[in-house]
Each structure stands twice: as structure tokens, then as C-alpha cells.
Amino acid sequence: MPETQPPLAAVRPHETTHHGRTITDAYHWLRDPGYPTVENGEILDHLKAENAWFEAAMAPHAELIDTLHAEMKGRMREDDEGVPQKDGDWLYWWAFETGGQYRLWYRKPVGGGDAQLILSEPKEAEGKDYFRLGALAISPDGRLAAWAADANGAERFTLRIRDLSTATDIETVSEVANGAIVWSAASDAVAYTEVNDNWRTFRARLHRLGDDPAAALTLYEETADIGFNVGLGRTQDRRWIIVSTGDHETSEVRLVPADDPTQPPLLVSHRQAGRQYSVDSAHGKLWILTNDEHVNFRLAEAHVGDPGWWTTVIAGSDSVYLRGVSSFARHLVISERVDGLDQIRLRTYDGEEHRIPFPEASYTAGLAGNPEYDPPAYRLAYASMVTPDTVADYHPDTGTLETLKVREVPSGYDPAAYATERLTITARDGAKVPVSIVYPQGFPRDGSGKLFLYGYGAYGIAIPPGFSTSRLSLLDRGYAYAIAHIRGGDDLGYGWYLAGKKERRWNAFTDFVDAAKGLIAAGFASAGTIAINGGSAGGELMGVVANTDPDLWGAVVADVPFVDVLNTMLDDSLPLTPGEWPEWGNPITDPAAFDLIADYSPYENVRAQAYPPMLITGGLNDPRVTYWEPAKWAARLRATKTDDNALLLKINMGAGHGGKSGRFDSLRETAEAYAFVLTQMGYP
Secondary structure, three states: OOOOOOOOOOOOOEEEEEOOEEEEEOOHHHOOOOOOOOOOHHHHHHHHHHHHHHHHHHHHHHHHHHHHHHHHHHOOOOOOEOOOEEEOOEEEEEEOOOOOOOOEEEEEEOOOOOOEEEEEHHHHHOOOOOOEEEEEEEOOOOOEEEEEEEOOOOOOEEEEEEEOOOOEEEEEEEEEEOOOOEEOOOOOEEEEEEEOOOOOEEEEEEEEOOOOHHHOEEEEEOOOOOOOEEEEEEOOOOOEEEEEEEOOOOEEEEEEEOOOOOOOOEEEEOOOOOOOEEEEEEOOEEEEEEOOOOOOOEEEEEEOOEEEEEEEEEOOOOOEEEEEEEEOOOOEEEEEEEOOEEEEEEEOOOOOEEEOOOOOOOOEEEEOOOOOOOOOOEEEEEEOOOOOOEEEEEEOOOOEEEEEEEOOOOOOOOHHHEEEEEEEEEOOOOOEEEEEEEEEOOOOOOOOOEEEEEOOOOOOOOOOOOOOOOOHHHHOOOEEEEEEOOEOEOOOOHHHHHOOOHHHOHHHHHHHHHHHHHHHHOOOOOOOOEEEEEEOHHHHHHHHHHHHOHHHEEEEEEEOOOOOHHHHHOOOOOOOHHHHHHHHOOOOOOHHHHHHHHHHOOOOOOOOOOOOOEEEEEEOOOOOOOOHHHHHHHHHHHHHOOOOOOEEEEEEOOOEOOEOOOHHHHHHHHHHHHHHHHHHOOOO
């Protein structure tokens, strides 16, 4: 029988006291004490009831969901394939079969020959509700592939070694790998990182082929700081395996010789609180990007014999935010951001430099691939809100961009049917907040239109003004779509990030509200005709602004939302909590941090008021935002709010932080979210 009433979670007050303040959590019981295993029948029954209520509420809109899904699929080339990338003697690329949910990975000899299938994701995903390829690395001699996959969304990957001559897996190295895989120069060993029971990437190991995996050599294990995570990479010249450790504020790097990885790692420089640095290698030198002297980073060089002595190559700048450096044989290729827009600078080792020109006033651009040390051209990715994803090679000798592929939209796409702008809106404290917006030609600027506004604003992650084929389903129904580049991201430099974290966290929330009000003032919408969306930390944003300014929003979609901030940051047994304290503050030891988080945490601040229609999603296996955060939030909202607007919770019972894994299944979830927005805001 169809569900007729939303599920009401039982109220069972649970009290904890910190700094003399008592927190009462009526829905604490929704957290299974056996997590990450969730077997409590009452909890599972409640989540299933929420899913049934979601299905019942969306059933009348099934035709619209099907239409949206079909539109989104129609804009996707079903037999799409990537542009081949040269790496040594081979060209590598991926492809989809028509109707396929997952990629096939291929290669063929540079001089010509038949394509060889390296890995079939469809085959590996067969019979599974979830599949995600986490890493794929080919050995330098081209004979073997190391690959890691997750079969349930918990982000614990099984790492295997495949013999490419027989297409069979010959070793299972780890069941708890997570992150990049790096081969030794001799193709006889792989370096990888592992997570512990608390899902912290705590060590890097080296497995020599043929040995017992349990006897793998530990390259580095983080024991000094439980909030640090260990990562792997390799230098562009392939001389070194990079072993990094750090949190959101501090980093430390060691280098392991790729030709003799059993040697003791070379420490580049001891960690210093608040200092970040990254390292690449070329021409016998280390090239280091660091924020030690300027918030927007500087580029320095060092000799391997004295890696901690850094000499400035490019000084830090208030106007130029240095974001990354790759040291190729002929150029340092520097990724940077100027006035919020991506730039790519090429600098020779003699100091001559220039930027790659891009044609639009608002766009996103960056390096894409480039595995070789001395390529004839640099592979780039480019897009804007009206320009589909483009792959191009930049030829430095001629200064020309060669377009290799533009994303196809099989059902048709006319960029002239849309317009895009980059606005600057003044926040309440005078900060200038950029907003990227795209809308159909002829969109009314008298406040009568409808707007979809996206925000994130955390971890120094910028949201680029890129292209989306799914978004066209909103634009073609008369919506404008905007991205608010609020503080907490690094859109306008690293200082923009710092201005939205910890004690200044409220800036991210008020920036978003002020961006919405600025868009209303510019005629793009009116109060109540703005749908908003954010996920994870962006879901926290959704929760805060739904509490503070509910009348502004016509609908809210909060994906895997980090909304139980205070309780999570008070629990250092949870996977991510210690590593998150530099981002949010540590309420266990700091009463001021406790008070600040308690002041904005969405779950704690649900109040008896009218809320807009809300769709909340989560994943049962999500190790980043645990399932009980959206479940508790929905329960508290349903018991407290004073309106009759829709409140829906959907928990993916076999997935994690990213939702369903197949490309069409993922589109289906987007179609559901868009159908919710459209119908709650008066469509058709």
C-alpha cells in the first residue's frame, strides 16, 4: 500500500555535557553503535520507511522524472570515449559502450596496432549494486596494471595486480587501500596507502610483487597526529615517489627514490603548524609551492642535498594565487588564479614566461593528464557555463591551442540560446562575492523568473563555472542557474578560504544569503522563487540558510549534508573528526569553538518555523558524512517545523558519499532532484 503519513522517529533524549553546557539529542539512537556495520533492525526499518515515504511522494511525478532522465541521457553520447594520451610506447584512453554504465580502459602501441582492453569496469561491476574504480596504474615496463575498486561505497578499495598479457589478476595486495598507486621504476613493486578502522589514511606501504602482502614495507606511518592523512604521488620526472602527510592547514613531504624504494625516505622539511607545501622534481632540483611567506603561496627551488633550504623563484602576490606547479623538462607549468579566473603560466628554466590565452571572460581551465616528462604539447581541459567540456593540446613552440575534442550533445545544443555573466555582489560586511550565472536568452530581469542557486564554501575548494548538460533541463524550462563563489572556497585566493573557516565560518553562510539577495536586486528572482542546492559541507550551508532565511527559498536540496556538526566534532572516534578540527575548530578543547559551532550547526538550530520544501539525501555506507546526520536532521525538522511543505529523505542503502555509481543511475538521482525542485516551485 502507498505510504500516507511520513515516518516519525521516536524521541529518546540523550544528554552530554561539555564546558558546562548540556546538549540534548533526541535522535541519537539513530546512530548504530556497530557502525560502520549497520544491523540494528529499528534503525533500518526507520530508514526504509523514509525511503518509502520518498517513493510515495515522488510517484505522482514519475512521468516528469522519466522525461528529465531521458533528456539528460539524450545529451550524453552513449558510446563516448576519451582522447588518447601518450605515455611511453602506448596510447591510453577510456570508452563507454552504448548503454554502458561504466568505462572500458584501453591502450594500443604508439606506432599502430590493435587496441588492448586493460580493464572492463562493466565486467567488474557485474552483479554489484555499486562499483567505483579508485585507481589504475600501469607499470613502467607496460606489462602489469595495479587497480583498486570499491564495491559498496565505503571507500575501502581492494587493490589487485593484473597481468596484461593474460588479462588476469595475479595478486591481491590490500583490501583497505585508498588513494593513488605508484609503481617502482623497475616495475617490481607498488606503493599504496591504507585506511585504518576509523577510515584514516594512516600509512604508505610498498609491496614487492610475489611477496606476502602482509609483509609489505611501511614507507611511512603517521603516528604523531591522528588528524593527518597520508597520500602518495610521483614527481613529473619520475625520479621520486612522493609520500605526503597533513591536514587542512599543515603538510609534510618525504621523497622515496623510485629506482630503490626500500631506501629511507628523504624528508623535505619538518612540519610547521599552518605551513603547507608541495613538491615536484626536475633537472636535479626540487620545485616547491608553499604558503610560508605569503597567503597566496610562493614558488621556490631547493637542492636535493639540502631540501629544506628554499630559494624563491616566484614571490607571493596579493593578486595572483599560485595553486600548483608541474615541473616538465622544458617548462614549469604553473596553475594559478587571477581575479577568480583560472590561468596557466609556462615558465622556462631560464625565467622566460607567458600565460596561455583563453577566449571567454568566465571559464575554468587546467592541466589534464600529461603523464610524460617531456611532451611536445601540454594537454588541457577547458569549459565555461555555455561552452561544453573541451580537451585541447597547447603547443608551446607555436603558442597555439589545438582542440582535440568538444563534448558532444547528441540531442542538440546551441550555445547562442544561452547567456552567461559573472556578477559581483557586495556582502553585508563589504566583501565582493563573485557569482557566475547562466540563463536562457530572453530571461526576464524583472523578478518574475526562477533561479537555481548552488553553493559549497569550504575546504578551500572553488566551484568552477563549468558546463553541465543536466543543467540544461532547468534552463530549458525557464530557470537561471547560478553559482555563488562564497568565502570558505579559494575562488579569490587562499585568503578567501581563510575568511570562511573556523571563527569566520559565518561569512560563508551570510555570503550565500547576500548573493541570493543581490540576485533578487538584479532582477533574476524574488524571495521564494530561488531553489538552492549544496552537498556535504555545502549541505551544511543549506541547513544553516534554511534555518536563518527560510522565506528566501522556494525549495532546498541538501545532498549528503554535514548537518550534525557539533556532535560529530565532539566525537574523536569518528573517521574524519580529528582531521576536521583545523577546518571547523575543536569543540572538545575549545569552549569558543563549541559555542561557535553550536551557534550555526543546522541540527541544533532547527526551530519552530515554516521551512521551504526540502529534499535530503544520504548514503548508508558513507564514511564522510555518516548516514545518521541527514536521518537525525530530517527527524528533527519533521517534528519541529510548523508548515505542511514537503520534507523528503532518501538514503541510498547500498552507496556512499557520491550516491549511485553508474553514470545513468547517477543521472536518475539528478532527475529526481530536479523534478522535486520543479514541482515544488510550480511546474508545470
